[in-house]
Amino acid sequence: MPLHGRTVVVTGAGGGLGRGIAEAVAEAGANVVVGDLALDPVAETARRIETGGGRALPLVLDVTLPDSIAAAIARATRTLGRLDGWVNNAGILRMDAALDVAPADWEAQMRVNVSGLFSCCQIVARQLIAQGDGGAIVNVASNAGKVGYPNMAGYNAGKAAVINLTRSLAAEWAAHGINVNAVCPGGVETPMLTAVAEWITSRDGGDAKELVQRMVPAQLGRHVQPIEVGRVVAFLLSDAAAIIRGQSINVDGGDTPY
Numbered sequence: 001m002p003l004h005g006r007t008v009v010v011t012g013a014g015g016g017l018g019r020g021i022a023e024a025v026a027e028a029g030a031n032v033v034v035g036d037l038a039l040d041p042v043a044e045t046a047r048r049i050e051t052g053g054g055r056a057l058p059l060v061l062d063v064t065l066p067d068s069i070a071a072a073i074a075r076a077t078r079t080l081g082r083l084d085g086w087v088n089n090a091g092i093l094r095m096d097a098a099l100d101v102a103p104a105d106w107e108a109q110m111r112v113n114v115s116g117l118f119s120c121c122q123i124v125a126r127q128l129i130a131q132g133d134g135g136a137i138v139n140v141a142s143n144a145g146k147v148g149y150p151n152m153a154g155y156n157a158g159k160a161a162v163i164n165l166t167r168s169l170a171a172e173w174a175a176h177g178i179n180v181n182a183v184c185p186g187g188v189e190t191p192m193l194t195a196v197a198e199w200i201t202s203r204d205g206g207d208a209k210e211l212v213q214r215m216v217p218a219q220l221g222r223h224v225q226p227i228e229v230g231r232v233v234a235f236l237l238s239d240a241a242a243i244i245r246g247q248s249i250n251v252d253g254g255d256t257p258y
Contacts, residue, residue, distance in 0.1 A: 001029030002238035007080040009033040011063055012090030014041025016190035020226020021087055021233050026054030028234040033076045035061025063090045063116035069123045082131060085237040086124045088117045089140040093192060095199045098153040106154045113158035118165060125173055134177020136237045139166050141248050143186040143256040163248040170246030179245055181236045186252025187215050189223035217253025224253050
């Protein structure tokens with residue numbers, strides 16, 4: 001249990017990929033703070049973790065509000081003693097052809113996927129520096145930030161920014177003992193993948209459920225499961241990942257070659 005006794009916050013943990021990451025981090029022994037915009041979904045995530053023998057603290061967390069981030073950190077440290085790791089999973093997707101993207105949709109994606117993530121990193125780093133013994137941050141980027149999929153210009157651009165930001169922060173904060181890495185998921189079986197299929201079939205025809213079944217990594221031959229991504233995240237939060245720094249690791253079943 002490489003994270004035994006540590007406290008890790010996972011944003012966007014009310015379901016999908018965030019829930020799988022939280023469960024994997026708990027599986028690795030951490031006390032997990034699960035945050036999202038509404039309490040009920042993260043309460044369910046916490047219940048699942050505690051049923052499995054872990055410890056979890058659910059709370060409302062809006063990554064676009066610095067006061068909300070600071071309050072989450074204060075609650076985590078007050079309840080669980082300290083902060084050791086943070087996973088920036090919260091994100092949104094607004095699909096449209098690049099020519100038709102509404103400014104509000106572009107700005108919403110940048111506000112959550114880039115600015116909100118950076119605010120979390122900045123506020124968390126200050127807390128870790130104040131504690132004096134370092135920690136780890138893992139950002140959830142996407143293979144979309146490397147490949148660039150059609151009808152996802154804002155999402156692609158935001159995730160590319162996360163990849164570059166991860167390198168920048170790792171270099172700047174290494175002297176403080178803070179390790180920063182990212183993961184780049186692809187065909188993970190989540191509500192977001194279903195939403196993508198529904199958007200495509202609503203315009204091009206076809207059955208969304210059938211399309212989802214085809215949206216699998218070719219080498220793997222099945223969907224990636226959220227907890228599988230989570231186990232890579234848990235590793236990156238651990239001391240075993242000390243020589244992996246500023247990297248954006250593909251967790252997409254082999255789809256992205258770089």
